[in-house]
Amino acid sequence: MTMMEVRSRAPGKIILAGEHAVVHGSAAVAASIGIYTSVSIRLHSQLSSSVDKDDILTLRLMDVDLEFSWPIRRIKEVLPDSASTIASSPATCSPETIKLISVLVDEHKIPEANIGIASGVIAFLWLYTSIQGNKAATVTVSSELPLGSGLGSSAAFCVSLSGALLALSDSVTVEFSREGWVAFGEKEQQLANKWAFEGEKIIHGKPSGIDNTVSTFGNLIKFKSGALTCIKSNMILKMLITNTKVGRNTKALVAGVSERKNRHLDAMTSVFTAVDLISNEFASIIQSSSDDDIEKEQRVEELMEMNQGLLQCMGVSHTSIETVIRTTLKYKLTSKLTGAGGGGCVLTFLPSLLSETVIDKVIKELEQCGFQCLIAEIGGNGLEICFDGCS
Incomplete structure (x- = not known):
């Protein structure tokens, strides 16, 4: 069995000016902050064509000290169509599919103190199976961002996860570099942003799209009446x-x-x-x-x-x-x-x-x-x- 590994990171965000008034038609300015959520994906690639029945997808959430794992055969049972999505065509997770994925999450009995992360785990399973299909892997998530504090931690999670998953897919071309962190091209950023938005919809219902856009593209964004403008x-x-x-x-x-x-x-x-x-x-x-x-x-x-x-x-x-x-x-x-x-x-x-x-x-x-x-x-x-x- 060979290993393929990638790491990604995406920043949190702040609103510099305009919160609340933006709902009533005013302009607002948001900015990325140099505080990140990081995702590491180690893909287990079978050398043989046979599928090991013990192949497992593992999610480690380092900041809340929780680990989830699902046998690939169990994911296939619950989500028989999980390998049919095309990574280059972001799709919305239907309410019916959310219910099915919830079954996989509920099997882990998340502690009451951490119950708020359940929607994030559902978003993870949707994004992972949609972009990578039924591949065994170990996914590790760590964040410098405090959860639920308005700094865009869920968007940074969805953006970082989408970026890492796409980097391991055939849908994007990323310049391999041993010099450290490299950015996606604009086309690849757009794709990662669309997938991240689908994850945000699972977590928040009706997100504005501002958090994931700032996290994907960085720098600053002015937004008004749904229109986003990047600011340098x-x-x-x-x-x-x-x-x-x-x-x-x-x-x-x-x-x-x-x-x-x-x-x-x-x-x-x-x-x-x-x-x-x-x-x-x-x-x-x-x-x-x-x-x-x-x-x-x-x-x-x-x-x-x-x-x-x-x-x-x-x-x-x-x-x-x-x-x-x-x-x-x-x-x-x-x-x-x-x-x-x-x-x-x-x-x-x-x-x-x-x-x-x-x-x-x-x-x-x-x-x-x-x-x-x-x-x-x-x-x-x-x-x-x-x-x-x-x-």
Whole structure:
């Protein structure tokens, strides 16, 4: 038996400006962050044409310390058509197929504390069998992204998995390199993004497609009324990302903003218009070729401050978010929530001239509140593949 192995990684994402208002027609700006989910696939290729009845597909989720394995013959029993999909033609998983795959997942009795990952395991089985068919393999997933915190962990998982699976298929051409991580070409990125979106649909029902697109292509994306535009940044942005660890109900928060709009139509329409202007100016500053980075940083800080004030107007802030804002303000740093609000994560802009000593003090104080802190560069590479021992 020979082994074929590939590794892939895909970044998480943040919303820099425009969350919630985007639902009401305003522009928003999202960016990849230099924090990744990685997938390693070791394909077990039979030398003989006979199929070993003990061939197994194994999924290892390192961050939750769980392992799943299914005999290939069992997958064929439950999903008899699993090898008939064409990897170059992404397909939607039907509700009937989701029920069938759920049977395979339920056989593993996921602990109650980890029950939220069940939809991710279903997405894994759909993507794997659709792209690779009934091949035995060991798939290992590890992530630097906190789960369920609004940083796009599920999209990074789906993108990274789709990229690795496609790299082992005949549907894409990837330049083999021993130099480390390599990017897909645009055509291959488009294909990986479409498959990842199908995985996201299994996990989230009706995702916007923004998270997987940012994770696949990297850098920044401006989006408005369903149209996505890739943005190339001309400035280095560094953020402190604080995970408040406060869970939130995104649907309830979105509904709350809509209800507030219904009660105060003119005022809320003005709020959404202001957010639209902020998002567009944010994108303009980031793309600007001006050499005055200090001035650009000051404008970014002001826009973040204004955006946060408008998010408070929408009613989506939270005491944990306000704690982060007050703490960072003591050090003259600007913060805003990112994503749905009501908890989740907060962005703090780190100016290029800020000393490491100050950053350490801020992080220490925030961690004493029970929060988790991550530092990330904004707008880096998207999906990348590695074939030979890169790290």
